[in-house]
Amino acid sequence: MDQVESVRDFNRYYTRRLGVLTDRYLGQARPLSEARLLFEIGDRGDVRDLRVRLGLDSGYLSRLLRSLERQGLVRTRAHPDDGRVRIAELTEAGRRERAELDTRSRAGIGELLERLSAGQRRELIDAQRRIRRLLRLAAVTVRPVDAGAADARRCLRAYAGELRERFPEGYDDTALVDPAELTGDAGVLLVAYEEDRPVGCGAWRRLAADVAEIRHLWVAGPARGLGLGRRLLEELEAHASGHAVTTLRLGTHTALTEAIALYRSSGYRPIPPYDSSPYHQLSFAKRLAGPDVSWAG
């Protein structure tokens, strides 16, 4: 069986098993969308927000809320600052109901886990962690973005903020590269998106005819551990390679230990300092294989 077929097969099996579980433990009495809404409201939530998060039609959501209100599970009131927006909050009964649903769902999973040994349970959870990491990584798309655009600036601001925290000497924003230097043949800024949210970036900037430097490689906190840094680095190399760059340099700070490990394991070798940036305590370089190299394998 090929890989695609194997994944499809797993999907079929998993959804079927999951269906049985949720049918038995959650789907009693209450429609699924109401149950989901109860969870999503949390203790309170404004309706506009709920609509976006659950992706529901405003009319439909309104009706669902009305239904929960009739059942005494939810109360709504106007937003204090914006009279158009309404706030939904769970009543005491609503909180009990949600806790009940929660307990039932936990019980279903708990029963399932009980039939496994401790080692098997750990194996299950570990395998789920791996799958999730890989699926998240596969969901991330990386594309060039104008360095002055909103998403790009948000990434760079987050990057700078983090360096300010991590460097004992702080970080001065003026060390950021000028957006104008990352266009056309002069360089590029790549932004990684997970479900339309920017979760990482990286740039290369030309230093000479066939030499460029990697700058501002950054991955947002919640997206770390996916292997996204490596992927960004690889995409930057491929992109630079396609613009006649044969040597990549970069400078980094001794405080950034994960980054240093990444560079080393990606084939970057230490070199003497190539510029005077105070943040470049260590410098590295790598010779690229050529524009037709396939890094995706």
Add this chain to the structure above:
Amino acid sequence: MDQVESVRDFNRYYTRRLGVLTDRYLGQARPLSEARLLFEIGDRGDVRDLRVRLGLDSGYLSRLLRSLERQGLVRTRAHPDDGRVRIAELTEAGRRERAELDTRSRAGIGELLERLSAGQRRELIDAQRRIRRLLRLAAVTVRPVDAGAADARRCLRAYAGELRERFPEGYDDTALVDPAELTGDAGVLLVAYEEDRPVGCGAWRRLAADVAEIRHLWVAGPARGLGLGRRLLEELEAHASGHAVTTLRLGTHTALTEAIALYRSSGYRPIPPYDSSPYHQLSFAKRLAGPDVSWAG
């Protein structure tokens, strides 16, 4: 986060990701139940069978078939041997449609896999295999069954048939234990069920006040590799232990290499032959820890 929460979290993530995929690649134009039916019919299938496999109401299934027939995707005719049963088969257009759905679904998964490296793909598939194995194992329930009941006899017949194949000298059914000896304090037959289908069995039979023997430990072909043999053995030990048995013996055939490995790794030690069965080329024994031992951890 505790284990139950971790599993729930994975379920939520996975169904959401899966939902996006199937929405985008399968849910176009054709209702899900029709699509599923197209797949399930295969090239042909009798309606009775489809009803059971898909778990549908007969009226509903009939209507679905009528709809597919109107669309020219399915043809039905009477069963040659039984005029009550109808046979559904795909027309040329139906086969094209199914192939189209298949391609689209494959494409979705394929795109996802493409964004991973070869090693990551392998890791994903391996993790899915593990999860599936563990979930199947967790879905299996083991319970005592009267050795004369239909399910029990089916298992024992399958067990005997397999030994007949695997032993060079064949196997004589009269060597099977007498059902009457597996009741009350004299012994028990446990049957393992996966979703209501019997997929394995095992028995213990009393030989003396505190001695019993394990007999007829068997796992159906499709359920092998789940660790079900070990689980049956453990449940037999616990059950025997609860009936004042302190020593378990068993005899086995040199041809049953997996079984021998299982016994050895479960704490059974070789002993001289304790009976004259021609099939007991090797004999083992194990001392049980006591009736209150917890084997489930």
Add this chain to the structure above:
DNA sequence: CCGAATCTCTGACCTGAGTCAGGTATCGGC
């Protein structure tokens, strides 16, 4: 202060999915 935009709500409508109660044809056993 006006007009456009935003937010919620209501009513009308639709589809998919499925249940339930019969009815008809056929079969298997006697």
Add this chain to the structure above:
DNA sequence: GCCGATACCTGACTCAGGTCAGAGATTCGG
């Protein structure tokens, strides 16, 4: 050849889930 069981079909119904068009309240920008 009759009777009960089996397999199917039809019609009537329910429910969840969701879309669409507008109305009414409120806010925002100029």
